[in-house]
Amino acid sequence: MSDVLTKLGIKQTIQKTWMDKSVHMLLSGMNEKDIRAELDHYLSTQKQSGGIGQREGVTYRMAIGLLASWFSPAQHLVAFRDDALSLAKVINESQWTPLHWAVISASYPFWHYVAKQTGRLFNLQDKVTQAQIFQRLKEQYGDRETVARNARYTVRSFVAWGALKDSESKGCYESGGEIAIPDLRIMALLYESTLYCQPNGKLALGLLQNNPAFFPFGLRSVSGELLAQNNARVMVNRYGMEDEQLSLKVNNG
Secondary structure, three states, X not given: OHHHHHOOOOOOOOOHHXXXXXXXXHHOOOOHHHHHHHHHHHHOOEOOOOOEOOOOHHHHHHHHHHHHXXXXXXXXXXXXXXHHHHHHHHOXXXXXXXXXXXXXXXXXXXHHHHHHHHXXXXXXXXXXXXXXXXXXXXXXXXXXXXXXXXXXHHHHHHHHOOOEEEOOOOOEEEEOOOEEOOOHHHHHHHHHHHHOOOOOOEEEHHHHHOOHHHOOEEOOOOOHHHHHHOOOOEEXXXXXXXXXXXXXXXXXX
16 A cells, blocks of 8 residues: 555646546446547547647556546455446536546545645635645655656646636636535545545544545535445444544455
8 A cells, every 4th residue: 555655646637528538438338448448549639738639649648547547446446436436327427526536536645645735725825826735745755856747737637627726826726616515425435535545544534524635525524424334345433432533444455
């Protein structure tokens, strides 16, 4: 698990429509080989900015690894992905953003940690800058150019997904607005994705409910027991009089 937690992997801006397409292909019954072939053709015409235009293979193929969070997840994430896919089948495509967020966070925790630093800054101020996010990430990942580059692509992906919006000043962002999460199963998947980002696979419920990495979402307060009832891979433990902790039932390291 440690290698997963330290890898970066966000090597270009990811458009939500690319994630949507991956889910649609899975729901239609396509296998991994055919999905990769279709994405190879499709992404050759899709610019990172969201426009249409020819791209070099070495560039657009970097996106396929991220999209594979859906169609070729690590073995310990298959059941998690399957539950996310089952939910995608019964809700509108416009509501898929939290599912994409959970799936990509579980596979690429760097996404989660960029979101966490962004959310922390929003807890302090109305606007955040790229430089502020990068500075906080350097404290965790070190002062490397690759960290800043991967963070830049992640932040631009947040903009592409509507979680952030550009302000009048370049490199400065405002919140894109809150996405309500009424379904407990989706909330439980988001929390589970965070557990995969923890070295020990566990976290206090209070920290999960107030996790700044969920800054784009409106999450209501619920008991750990109720969350566990809506997710077979998560268990709840009590410590102290009222405190609860959620943890993965199996160490998937």
